[in-house]
Amino acid sequence: MRRLLLIAAFSLAGGSVRAAVLRDMSGLVQVREAGDLRWRPAGKGPRPVASGDSIRTGFDAHALLVLEAGALVELSGNAHLMLAEDSRVGASVNILFGFARFSADGLRGREIVVRTPMAVSRARSEAVSWNVSVSGGGNSSFDVGRGTVGLEDDLGRRALLREGERLTADAAGLHEPFAVPTSAQARRDDFAGFMRRELSYELERDEPQRLVASEVRRSEQQLGRILTDAAGRRVRAEEFLVRLAPERFTFVALNDRRGDGMSWYSWTGVYDRALPRDLSAVFAALPGTVDAPSPWTLTSYVEERSDGADSLVVRASGGHQVDLNGNWDPTDDVSSLFDPSRDVFISVAGRPVYKTLFDNSSLFADGVLKRGWTGSNLQAQSDATPLALPAFTANTTFLDADGSRRVELESYADGTAISVETRASWGARLLQDAFQENVSASEFGGRAVQVIYSPRIQFVTGGLP
């Protein structure tokens, strides 16, 4: 309404107006007159502006330019324009940077031309209003609020922009026009944009927990607590030591398979004296020592494979260290010994090698004694006296060509049997892989104890050659 009154007032004034007028200024507004090199404050206004004069506004400033041709130009902050020509028959304005709004009512053939670095726009209807925005590089945007505006780029391409349409122009020329959002739409779009930003911040909050969860899972895998068995099923595994008394420890390997429940391998050693807190030296001495006996003598041990229902147990007692290369029996001489510090067999031929011999040893399947020996201060294994039990024969069968699966079968004279099937990559890679055992016995009634554990413990305790 105010704009209409202003236009009417200047139209009525007719010939008394000889130039455009700058008024309603706020903030920093400067004018550079034609031919002058200096910018000067526009003052409080109203102030006449002649053809060839330039106007610029500072941050958050505002100014209104009333053209003699009967149009209004509203300048926002940080804008720069030049009034190229203005008369009662038409006006031409160059927008060099920033945002300006043009409006006119009742042009009656007067021509209003607005130029930007990329395109030229012209009022094409009697009543018209359009926004012009020029950004970095001269890229321009035109929004038509009322009436029709014609556009032309430097390449000669033309477009007619109607009410509610927007078009952008850059070095490539004019682009396709599209609908300008209404104020309600713009408000909704602004809010949607704001909320999208908040949504991204909201989802960002999960990032620390994702990192922590990944690390937790990664560590569990690295510790070997999640394995896959030969059938491709998930097996959980935990290996740890239990210290219930200073002179003993138990190595425990626990397994759990979905649907099959828990199974375990355990090895409990009892020594003649208290063991150090750090057991690495005790482990190093377990396979045997060279040149001198170990400071700790393993007096008894219990080795068990079980799933709670069935079990295969070895019990030994009366342990004492014997120099096998120095005893009377040349058949038990040791030429190579497992070195746990390097995981290799070292040559010990001709040197004193101390290993633990047990006076008593028994194997039980579900509590039924299957085999064993007895003796007194044995100095060679061959001195041991087998227990009076049904005789047995032992056979080893390799099921795969690469030897990765083998079955050790003990057949007893009473018709019973014990079978231990192992799966691993035998030979050089054995120590690199988990070791899966499938233990069955006649006493188990067709069931089997399946257990996966690190094969290394068998090397150390002497379970494997």
Added chain:
Amino acid sequence: MRRASLAILFLLSSAACRAVEWTPVGGLSVLGGVHSFAGEKGSLSGNARGIFAPAMRLDSRWSLLPSAVAEYEGTRRVTDVLGTATPMQERLEGRLGVRAVYASASSRWRLKPSAAYSRELLKETKDEAWGKGLYDQTRWTIGGEVEYLTVEPHSLRLAVDWFESVYPNYTSLESQAALQFQGRSLARELVGDRVLDRRGWQMRLSADAPLGARAIGEASVLGAWSRFPSQPVVDEGGQFEARERQDFLTDAALAARMPYDWNADLRARADLELGASANTSNQNGYDATRGRFLPGFYDFIEWRAAPALIVVVGPPRRPVTARLKAGCRRRLYTSRPPQNETGVYGSGSLSTTEWTLSAGLDYPMARRLSLLFSLERVSASSNQRFQGYYRYAYEATTVLAGFRWNW
């Protein structure tokens, strides 16, 4: 009387609903693809992600942003924990969150209290069923964020949250053994059951600002302090102490983004992202097959760098976007010695190096619909030679194609 109360309540809530202005925000992406790990190709599968957030403007200052996120991942991404060596893995995640935003036009400060609940289901092997996965996780996060607008749209943000993370299907075998086989010496004293459950606090400070006239800088620092109430610390004898495990994970990231416009139809942005992470834990490791104590087993430091180039071609409202990103990540487990092929411990620190390359194309089909193509490749190496349980050296590739719909 009850009917009258209900009617009044209905009228009040209707009036309140009319006063609230709401705008739905969200998106849906569906991608099909294949993941290959160390030459072993997984079967054709896909990923899908849907987000729905009915944003509500309550008045001129307060807004409310409830959100629901559902995600299915059937094709592993190269950013996953790949050393598990399972090319097939399925993950399902749901998240519900609510965030209130206080923003006054006359103030540069914004306050945002929020709460979120999420549930993640993971199937890593064929014998695992949905909801029975070992690493299924339930998470609560409650906290808030303060934002200070510097030069709009740039700001400085500080978020602090309390969290609790529960693994409902994970209890330690040792604690189960202690319960099932009493008196058989199969468990240590002080053994805990839900050893992965954790709770604690997390903090994130982030900022973005213009760097001169032609670049934008982003920086963030986050810290997550996690307590594991059921996980006692392992001592040098491999036994448990009365103390609980506590971890502190920190991450710092810097990014510079340099956009360049040739014209409205051809734009590009060059990015450079740099970051460092560190984890400090009071928990130790113990190798029971060797009787070897491994102090600081979980401690690590990580550096990463990732340059990227994004090219945008076409009209600004529907441009074609092409992305190319390379990355290098090096992690040093400061106190964990590397092992040889059989597991013998060496000297120094275990380190891993990861090189990644990803390329993507976003091709608009309609106003809110885009076709997506993505290729990801990772090559990892390490001085850890013992890989019986976890693969430290591998190559993996993920190829995905699909569409995204945003509204």
